Amino acid sequence: MTTPVPFWVIVPAAGIGKRMQADRPKQYLSLGGRALIEHTLECFLDQPGLNGLMVCLAPEDPWWAGLACASDNRIQTTSGGRERADSVLAGLRALMLQGAQRDDWVLVHDAARPNLAESDLIKLLATLAEDPVGGLLAVPVRDTLKCADADGRVTSTPDRSLFWQAYTPQMFRLGALHDALTQALASGVSITDEASAMEYVGLAPQLVEGRSDNIKVTRPEDLEWLSRRRD
16 A cells, blocks of 8 residues: 655635635635635545645635634644735745644645546645655646737747646645745745746746646636536
8 A cells, every 4th residue: 555645735815816706705705505715625635645734814814714614623724925925935834833844745726726636636746756846737738829919919829839737736845845935035036836936946846747627716607617517
């Protein structure tokens, strides 16, 4: 029997999600009678290697306390920041206060990405268990890509075989990710995901191909699509 890869999880959930045009942050929208974030957290809770899960919330978040999972002792919370990178860094520091070590693996996953397949999670953990850098789930780009100018005119057609869509979870050693995020933020660099912070300090994360239905809910039609799949 394979020994489970031990890992921590950080779920940054301090965002507002303005594109959904809803009355609450997208992670609290309903999917099958439960909040999106409840489905997201459930993807990890029964994994044998899970050390703990840290959710990074907006200050004075009024929705979290009303969820059933808020009382699960496997889940802890901390205050997030203005941007995703700030929230993840706060989550890393909170894990260290709980005893997490610099060499521990940490998986960062989007709060509004509730359709992570268990097979993808297991594949990510197994593929990266001995990797010197870490990496992320991703999907090769399938459609033709176009580069455009400021007026929306096509300027070129790049080779799509070179491009991947970055998904989550993204999996890195706690200490390395903490240091990379700290350096990038101190330099004023735009960090859109954890891999970009690692790239900033000169490291090359490994891409692990996952399922394309591991979508992040950003627009109303995404939630409608997920709802139809669960009916």
